[in-house]
Amino acid sequence: MADANDRYQASQSTWDKIAESQEFKDLMATKRTFIVPAFIFFVLYYFALPVLVGYAPQFMSTKVLGVNLAYLFALSQFFVAWLIAGLYVRAANNFDRLAKDIVDKAEIVKGGK
Amino acid sequence: MSNVPLIMFLVFIAITLGITYWASKRSSGASAYFAASRQIKGWQNGIAVAGDYMSAASFLGIAGIIAFQGYDGFLYSVGWLVAYLTVLLVIAEPLRNAGKYTMADVLAYRLKPRPVRAMASLSTLTVSTFYMIAQMVGAGALVKLLLGGMVTFNQAVIGVGILMIVYVVFGGMLATTWVQIIKAILLMAGTFLLSILVMAHFGFSFSNFFAAIGHVTYHDAKGVEVVKDFLQPGLRYKPPYGPLDLISLGLALIFGTAGLPHILVRFYTVPDAKTARNSVVWAMVLIGSFYIMTTFLGFGAATIVGPDFIKTHGGTNMSAPLLANALAGPIFFAFISAIAFATILAVVAGLTISATTSFSHDFWTNVIHNGVERKPGEEVVVARISAFAVGAVAITIAILLGPTANVAFLVALAFAVAASANLPVIVLSIFWRRFNTAGAVSGLAVGLLASIGLILVSPSMMAIDPPTVTGTARHLIQAKALFPLENPGILSIPLGFIAAIVGTLLSHEPTSQHKFNELLVRSNTGLGAEKAGSH
Numbered sequence: 240m241a242d243a244n245d246r247y248q249a250s251q252s253t254w255d256k257i258a259e260s261q262e263f264k265d266l267m268a269t270k271r272t273f274i275v276p277a278f279i280f281f282v283l284y285y286f287a288l289p290v291l292v293g294y295a296p297q298f299m300s301t302k303v304l305g306v307n308l309a310y311l312f313a314l315s316q317f318f319v320a321w322l323i324a325g326l327y328v329r330a331a332n333n334f335d336r337l338a339k340d341i342v343d344k345a346e347i348v349k350g351g352k
Numbered sequence: 353m354s355n356v357p358l359i360m361f362l363v364f365i366a367i368t369l370g371i372t373y374w375a376s377k378r379s380s381g382a383s384a385y386f387a388a389s390r391q392i393k394g395w396q397n398g399i400a401v402a403g404d405y406m407s408a409a410s411f412l413g414i415a416g417i418i419a420f421q422g423y424d425g426f427l428y429s430v431g432w433l434v435a436y437l438t439v440l441l442v443i444a445e446p447l448r449n450a451g452k453y454t455m456a457d458v459l460a461y462r463l464k465p466r467p468v469r470a471m472a473s474l475s476t477l478t479v480s481t482f483y484m485i486a487q488m489v490g491a492g493a494l495v496k497l498l499l500g501g502m503v504t505f506n507q508a509v510i511g512v513g514i515l516m517i518v519y520v521v522f523g524g525m526l527a528t529t530w531v532q533i534i535k536a537i538l539l540m541a542g543t544f545l546l547s548i549l550v551m552a553h554f555g556f557s558f559s560n561f562f563a564a565i566g567h568v569t570y571h572d573a574k575g576v577e578v579v580k581d582f583l584q585p586g587l588r589y590k591p592p593y594g595p596l597d598l599i600s601l602g603l604a605l606i607f608g609t610a611g612l613p614h615i616l617v618r619f620y621t622v623p624d625a626k627t628a629r630n631s632v633v634w635a636m637v638l639i640g641s642f643y644i645m646t647t648f649l650g651f652g653a654a655t656i657v658g659p660d661f662i663k664t665h666g667g668t669n670m671s672a673p674l675l676a677n678a679l680a681g682p683i684f685f686a687f688i689s690a691i692a693f694a695t696i697l698a699v700v701a702g703l704t705i706s707a708t709t710s711f712s713h714d715f716w717t718n719v720i721h722n723g724v725e726r727k728p729g730e731e732v733v734v735a736r737i738s739a740f741a742v743g744a745v746a747i748t749i750a751i752l753l754g755p756t757a758n759v760a761f762l763v764a765l766a767f768a769v770a771a772s773a774n775l776p777v778i779v780l781s782i783f784w785r786r787f788n789t790a791g792a793v794s795g796l797a798v799g800l801l802a803s804i805g806l807i808l809v810s811p812s813m814m815a816i817d818p819p820t821v822t823g824t825a826r827h828l829i830q831a832k833a834l835f836p837l838e839n840p841g842i843l844s845i846p847l848g849f850i851a852a853i854v855g856t857l858l859s860h861e862p863t864s865q866h867k868f869n870e871l872l873v874r875s876n877t878g879l880g881a882e883k884a885g886s887h
Contacts, residue, residue, distance in 0.1 A: 247880025251866060257879075258869035266876060274441050282606065285434045289602055292427060292585045293595020300584055305559050309423060309585045316430045317640045320437055324636050327440060328629065335626060338877040345879055 247346070257345055266337040273330040281323055288312055356683055357498055360690035365515065368531050368697070372519050375527035383885045385524035385732045386453045386709050390884040392529055392621040398634020401618050403532030404702040405432075405609075405635070406539060406642060408490055408669075408695050409763055414643075415675075416668030418650020420659050422568070422582030424589050425650055429643040431602045433636065435609035440632040443610040445625040446782050446875035452882055455616050455774060456714045458875070459781050462867035463789040466719050468777075471796040473714040475773045476613040478800060479766045480707035481746065483614075484700055486762035488512060488750035490669075491696040496755070497666050498673065498689035505755040513747035516700040520708065520739040524732075525621060528701045535691075535698035540638060542691040546672065547645045549679040550652035565651045570659040582654055597837045601764070604841035608767035611774030614706035623884040649675065700746075707742050708735040757824035761812030761838065765803060768840045772848035773799025780852055782875055785868045787852070788861035795852025802847040806840030809833060 257263055292299050292309050299309035379385045392400065407413075410432065417425030451457035456472035488509055495508035503511070519527045554560040568582045580587070589598045609615065619628040653662065653671035657678050662671050673692070677685035712735035717725055725731055753759065777795045780787045807813060814833040817826045835843075874880055 246882065249870075249880075251870070254867075254870040254873055257873045257877075263873065263877075270876070278437070278441055281434065281437045285431070285606065286599065286602060288427065288430060289589075289595060289598040293589060293598060296585045305562050307583055310426070310583055313423075313427055313430050314644070316434055317644055320434050321636065321640060323437055324440055324633050328633055331626075331629060341873075341877045342879045 249345070253345070253348075257341060260341070262337065262341050262344070266334060266341065269337060270334055273327065277323055277327060281320065284319055285316060288316060356686035357500070357689045358502060360686050361495075361499070361693050364690055364694050364697075367534065368515070368519065368527075371530045371534075372523035372527040375523035375530065379522075379524035379526055380729075380732075381885070382453075382713075382729075382731050383882075384526070385735065386617075386705075386713065387620040387882075388524070388526040388529055390621060390623055390882065392631075394622060394627040394630035395634050396529070396533060397618060397622050397627070397631035399536045399638060400529045400532040400621075401615060401631060401635035402638040402642070403534075403536030403539070403698045404614055404618060405639065405699075406536070406695065407487060407699045407763075408494060408692055409486075409760075410642070411539060411543075411695050412494070412669040412672055412692055414646050415649040415653060415672040416662075416670075417588065418582075418646060419653035419657070419662060419671040420668055421588040422565070422580070422651070422654065423585050424587050426647060427585065427589070427598070428601070429646050431605035432609075433640045433643050435605040436632060436636045436639065438606055438610040439615070440629065440636070443616070443778065444619050444628045444632050445878075447616060447778070448619045448622065448625045448628040449878045449881045450782075450871060450875040451620065453617065453620055453713045454710050455611075455613060455778055456710070456718075458871070459777060459792055460718070461781075461871045461874075462864045463781065463787075463792050463861075465723065467789055468792045468796075469714040470719045471793050472774070472777075473710045473719070475769060475796050475800050476710040476714070477707055478804075479613055479769050479774070480703045480710075481742070482762045482769075483766040484703045484707075484742075484746045485749050485753070486759045486766070487696055487700050487703070488746050489753055489755070489757055489759045491700070492750060493755045494669060494692060494696070497670065498692060506751050509747055509750045512696060512700065513743050513750075515697055516704050517739055517743035519697075519701045520704045520743075521736045525617075525705055528698075528705050529618075529621060531694075531701055532698040535694040536638060538691045538694050540642060542688055543642055543645045543649065545684075546652070546676055546679070546688065547648035550648040550656065550675070553652070553656055553679060561651070561655075564655040568654050568659070582651060593836045596842065597839055600837050600839035600842035602841075603845055604764065604767040604771045604839055606771075607775045607845055608769075608771030608841070611770035611778065612766070613710060613770075613774070614702040617706045617709055618702075620882070624881060625878050652679075704739055704742055708738045711735070711738045711742075753824050758812070758827065761807055761810070764812070764839050765807050768803035768807065768844050769800055771799075771841055772803050772844035773797075776845075776848045776852045780849075780856075782871065784856075785865055786856055787868075788856050788859060788864040790859035790861070791852045791854075791856030794855030795848055798851030799844060799848030802844040803840050806835050806844055809835045810838050810840065811836070812838050 301308045414429045456469045459468045491512045492505040492509035496505050565583050566581045567579050569579050572578050622628050649672050653675040657674050673688045676688040712731050716734045717731050773796045777792045811833040814829040815827040816830055
């Protein structure tokens with residue numbers, strides 16, 4: 240890389256030490272606790288739409304509130320996506336806090352570089 | 353039609369050229385040219401992502417599909433937003449933390465840089481060029497139609513091509529970003545106005561609107577008058593393969609959007625991962641609002657203009673402009689047309705800059721010259737030259753294909769390659785310690801080849817046309833399709849993942865495992881991430 244020198248560089252053992260530290264393990268666990276269920280949920284919720292509309296069109300044509308189930312379910316996808324994005328941003332503030340501690344500690348050890 | 357559309361096109365061109373001139377004075381140096389000095393604000397980048405992503409296929413295409421096939425068109429539009437959750441939850445932040453200009457930067461950390469960059473660059477160029485050709489052919493036909501025949505197809509293609517080259521060569525990422533921001537704002541404003549006018553037409557009553565959607569009258573292919581409930585599923589995605597095709601498309605969107613090179617490069621333009629995250633959220637607000645409003649555009653065109661009228665006045669793609677004309681006359685038609693034009697330009701500029709960045713940074717500097725610039729600034733010079741080359745190639749191919757060419761499959765192909773080749777290797781490289789160079793190269797190669805191969809034997813390329821269909825509008829192979837789906841994702845994505853996993857397991861590369869910790873820490877904490885530069 241042409242100008243890699245101005246980026247934080249460290250030895251293999253430093254990276255290993257950070258990766259194996261309790262703080263880093265906590266960060267990864269906190270992230271996983273939110274991201275994995277959120278990802279699985281949105282994928283299942285999204286693919287329920289083509290599956291239901293494709294294989295149960297009669298049921299999805301049921302009239303509800305002047306429209307039908309198919310339209311309402313499709314519309315709900317937008318709001319569910321926004322909701323998950325909003326929840327993620329809130330959870331991510333926590334990730335940022337944990338990550339900042341790790342970064343600060345690493346940079347102090349390196350002498351502020 | 354009067355000269356009003358042409359005048360609005362020229363106003364947009366003048367403004368964007370002004371921005372390009374302004375940006376050109378701030379685009380010296382690689383970080384400024386490729387990443388707008390990483391100083392784009394979160395909300396600005398979010399709007400730019402929306403502008404980069406929503407193509408004329410979204411604006412005119414989806415409105416047209418809904419106008420002709422009702423609910424199934426709306427169903428089609430859902431996945432384009434939901435896909436951003438993958439970008440938000442999995443890709444944007446690690447990419448910004450660990451990379452520099454391209455997705456290959458993330459792969460090159462722990463894998464052997466030359467083979468993975470060469471393959472990633474090939475995949476990026478494939479996605480960008482195919483997507484660009486689809487846009488250019490569409491643009492040529494559309495500009496000709498919108499300007500009422502004042503320009504020919506070839507002139508329109510050359511004009512769009514030259515503008516995109518000028519933006520990218522002189523203005524780099526900064527100019528591209530602002531062209532995308534202006535386009536996104538215009539697109540949102542135009543769509544919002546059109547939606548309000550549709551509701552005004554129905555006396556701001558949703559029950560009147562949906563009652564009209566329940567009884568759309570038109571003539572079918574045999575000339576028989578039919579009345580259809582357009583909110584009913586099944587007008588487009590018919591059994592036996594329709595539902596499966598839709599699921600396959602959904603997979604390509606959900607996994608492919610997060611692997612589109614022109615979207616990924618946008619996350620390098622912001623100062624840090626947190627801003628990248630906020631920009632995805634901004635983009636999701638805009639993209640989601642837009643696709644919800646396709647309800648008004650598409651169903652409005654179906655109920656107010658009617659499929660019969662649209663068919664005889666330019667076809668499906670003209671649904672939204674014709675709706676504007678019906679509701680508020682020729683000036684509004686011109687405004688909506690100018691927005692369609694802006695939409696095309698912003699997307700092709702984004703594609704051009706991602707292709708040139710990958711060529712010059714990944715291929716030229718890192719593959720051919722082992723990661724060393726032979727003289728300062730070489731990378732940017734090469735990028736500018738390759739922007740000319742990419743533009744010239746896209747113009748030439750679009751003209752050779754001509755206005756009637758069947759190019760819709762190229763968009764499906766671009767998403768399939770992104771989902772089957774790019775995404776598996778990015779994800780495995782960030783999350784799987786055992787992953788190695790052989791896995792990345794085989795994943796990229798198989799994902800790319802499987803997508804192209806399956807498209808070649810799909811109904812998009814293989815069908816028996818009646819003799820009335822001529823030239824490039826004819827299907828390439830005149831036989832029954834071997835693969836029944838238009839979207840290969842359902843098969844090509846698993847193949848990409850399997851190839852990456854098998855390739856990894858069949859080889860042994862201790863360094864990639866040793867260096868995993870570095871990538872893991874960098875991508876998750878932002879330690880040592882590229883910082884924003886100063887002007």
